[in-house]
Amino acid sequence: MISSRAARNALGLVFALAGVVLVLNLVAFAFGQAPAATLRRVVEGTWGTPYGIGQVLFKASPLLLTGLAFEVALRTGLFNIGAEGQLALASLVGGAYAAKLPAGTPWPVAVLSALVVAALVGALVALPPAIMRARLGVHEIITGIMMNRVVDVIVPWALTVVVGSSSLRTGDIAPGAAMMRLERVVPSFSGSAASAAFPLAVAAVYATHALLGRTRVGRELRFLGLNAEACRAEGVAVPRRLAQAMLISGAIAGLGMTSTVLGYKGYYELGLGAGAGFSGIAVAMLGRGSATGLVLAALLFGTLEQAGLAINARVPKEAMNLLEAVVIVLVAVAAHASRAPAATAASPASTSAPEAST
Amino acid sequence: MSAVFSLTMVAETLRISAPYACAAAGGVWAERSGVIQIGLEGVLLTSAFTSVAVAHATGSAALGVVAGVIAGAAISVGHGLLVEKARVDAVVSGIALNLSAMAGTRLALRGLYGSASNSPAIEGFRFGPTGSAGWSLLARVFADPVTLLAIAAVVATPFVLARTRLGLRVRAAGENPVAAAAVGVDVTRVRLSALAISGAVCALGGVHLAFDQHRFESGMSNGRGFIALAAVVVSGWRAGRAAMACLAFGALEALQIVLQDQARKGSLGDLVQLLPYVATLLVLAFAAGRSAAPKGLGKPAEE
Numbered sequence: 011m012i013s014s015r016a017a018r019n020a021l022g023l024v025f026a027l028a029g030v031v032l033v034l035n036l037v038a039f040a041f042g043q044a045p046a047a048t049l050r051r052v053v054e055g056t057w058g059t060p061y062g063i064g065q066v067l068f069k070a071s072p073l074l075l076t077g078l079a080f081e082v083a084l085r086t087g088l089f090n091i092g093a094e095g096q097l098a099l100a101s102l103v104g105g106a107y108a109a110k111l112p113a114g115t116p117w118p119v120a121v122l123s124a125l126v127v128a129a130l131v132g133a134l135v136a137l138p139p140a141i142m143r144a145r146l147g148v149h150e151i152i153t154g155i156m157m158n159r160v161v162d163v164i165v166p167w168a169l170t171v172v173v174g175s176s177s178l179r180t181g182d183i184a185p186g187a188a189m190m191r192l193e194r195v196v197p198s199f200s201g202s203a204a205s206a207a208f209p210l211a212v213a214a215v216y217a218t219h220a221l222l223g224r225t226r227v228g229r230e231l232r233f234l235g236l237n238a239e240a241c242r243a244e245g246v247a248v249p250r251r252l253a254q255a256m257l258i259s260g261a262i263a264g265l266g267m268t269s270t271v272l273g274y275k276g277y278y279e280l281g282l283g284a285g286a287g288f289s290g291i292a293v294a295m296l297g298r299g300s301a302t303g304l305v306l307a308a309l310l311f312g313t314l315e316q317a318g319l320a321i322n323a324r325v326p327k328e329a330m331n332l333l334e335a336v337v338i339v340l341v342a343v344a345a346h347a348s349r350a351p352a353a354t355a356a357s358p359a360s361t362s363a364p365e366a367s368t
Numbered sequence: 369m370s371a372v373f374s375l376t377m378v379a380e381t382l383r384i385s386a387p388y389a390c391a392a393a394g395g396v397w398a399e400r401s402g403v404i405q406i407g408l409e410g411v412l413l414t415s416a417f418t419s420v421a422v423a424h425a426t427g428s429a430a431l432g433v434v435a436g437v438i439a440g441a442a443i444s445v446g447h448g449l450l451v452e453k454a455r456v457d458a459v460v461s462g463i464a465l466n467l468s469a470m471a472g473t474r475l476a477l478r479g480l481y482g483s484a485s486n487s488p489a490i491e492g493f494r495f496g497p498t499g500s501a502g503w504s505l506l507a508r509v510f511a512d513p514v515t516l517l518a519i520a521a522v523v524a525t526p527f528v529l530a531r532t533r534l535g536l537r538v539r540a541a542g543e544n545p546v547a548a549a550a551v552g553v554d555v556t557r558v559r560l561s562a563l564a565i566s567g568a569v570c571a572l573g574g575v576h577l578a579f580d581q582h583r584f585e586s587g588m589s590n591g592r593g594f595i596a597l598a599a600v601v602v603s604g605w606r607a608g609r610a611a612m613a614c615l616a617f618g619a620l621e622a623l624q625i626v627l628q629d630q631a632r633k634g635s636l637g638d639l640v641q642l643l644p645y646v647a648t649l650l651v652l653a654f655a656a657g658r659s660a661a662p663k664g665l666g667k668p669a670e671e
Contacts, residue, residue, distance in 0.1 A: 041479060089459065138649065148652045151406065151459075152601055155594040156652075159645045167638045288467070295460055326478045331471030338464040342456040 055320020064202025070312030076290025092154030094287025100264030105278030132264020205273030375502025385618025394570025409593030410469030440571020
């Protein structure tokens, strides 16, 4: 079972990489660039130099957490499309909170409390979809999208009115809250924005997977995704577990701000980290339910995003978003072609009819 | 307060509602046939861009409309092929559709017009009286061929679904694909036809958006496809009610524009923009449980 799953993952990855190279060549050609030179620029800008590697790790960091957030919800049969809004508001409030800390706050206090604030805000944004799904059976895709729009309106308003900034950013965070840059450990990463947020996010992925597999709550959440009816019959508090899964998912998405606000900019500004919520969906789909798969998928998407910046002067970086779409489709096609029986069990299609919880 | 009850308000409501209503009608077509379609946003964007690009290249607004509708139908059928033939999860395919439409139109903007934000202006249709009086705004809405096409498509959708052979087959494919197949309906084919119609109807909304602004702007659909999807769910997948929900949403947005002009000075002014979304959430909360999805939604054509 394990080896066939690994084989499927490998097959998907090969398909995806072949598709990426093909489409990249086509796009480069359309923009009058030599495909080979563009491919070389992509490699040099990402895995070809220590700086490039550092940037890939930086770009992958928030995707690890938004991908994990999506996966936790999906295991329970929930489709958390709201990570984008959860991350944005958590980044704003977490950043504003870290900026209010006294300059001399010791780092364990500063970092931990900022993480708690970000996680709470992420969960708060996930609360309306969580309650409406668990108690009323309203589909979380619709409510999640509405919450994204609500946050879109609130963030610029809060930056101008509540934070009182004319430049749509928070103040600088207290030095103690900053994530250590990896260049202090690995000097050749010099100049890249990779920070301790990356290893922390990787640890969070493995830790969460272990918890889902080994604790009672974690197991109930997974069984719920497989068969909600059977769980109800077994006496599992289904609405309560659904709500919990959504809130945990929101909290994890909120933690995505560690790499951008605490690790990179040192403040939050409008649009920082935007897109990571949506890309996280693709990363989770690509990861196919394993911790290592998720890490590899986040690295692949981090590579694509960094590659977009590397070629942007000659081929628009949007080419890489197109590649992301190509990857999503090819992996999904490959997954079906390899006849994965378990792959569709937790798919959102099986939850498309919201169950009446009363 | 007089600004709230005026012909201007009526005209604005119709103008704003049109893209939502088209997208919602498109959503009903797709989902009543049993195919989950969260890619309406991508259909809107693609058709908006295609219509502007063709209208700009040929100088003919009519050709632009035709090209936009064809493009919308084409990618909608592409979604259908991925879901029905390649058995890709419909939500995954929808996300990919949205992502590629967003990235593809941006790429094309930069490739064709060397701009990251918008296309050059197109003439489009300019019929009806000029001026900003309420009655002339309303006259312009009803003199606009794209708006008229949009209204026709939205009004026709419930009748075609309820009263025609095609509509019956589409509903059968969506309610019980196995039973439909057993009585000789080619479910996959019916679903692909429904998606072609879905894409074409939704595309009218995209064309309306672009022609209304007389140009294409990057990301100009701005979540309308998703809100239309919410309207489909709230209405219980019924085309007429979905159109009404879109009209109500359009009215709220028109109201928000009117109120925002007046509330601009206050510190809470920008929060008026929350109105349509919060209203949708509230309606969802109160309408919960009463809406029934097509029973075969998301189910494959054969077991």
